[in-house]
Amino acid sequence: MITPAKINTFTFFKLPSCWWCGVRVKTITPETCTTRVKHRWFNQNPFKSMYFAVQAMAAELTTGALVMSYIKESNAKVSMLVANNEATFTKKATGQITFTSNDGLAIKDAIEKTVATGEGQTVWMEATGINADGIQVSKFKFEWTVKRKG
8 A cells, every 4th residue: 555655745746736735645544545634824715714625635635545556556557537526515614624535445446447457447436524523524526537558
């Protein structure tokens, strides 16, 4: 598995807006990835809560880190792309927000299929944002497409 430190270094160099907004991977296992981001002045909207795009970056990274991890594990050249996404916002996002995705095994299966068959695969992965009080503030769904290159 890729480590949180390696992913956070990757975001610094390849996704700097994500890094500067304070999005950090905290844990990653074969099944789950967790990111955190704290509401601050530079990532807020005019209503003094976290800007939706910052939440989207944190949510996407929870799912994307799992995708990257299984691509690396496959030792094959596999492309990854978000084809669609959906978001629901249920509470004002302030304080520290933790995003979690538990869809690691679903993307593992899709990557194994694309490596074996060469055919593209799609998987919907979900990430839920929870505040420090344990209340859900948002839920994101990302449709990831993976396809073996060459």
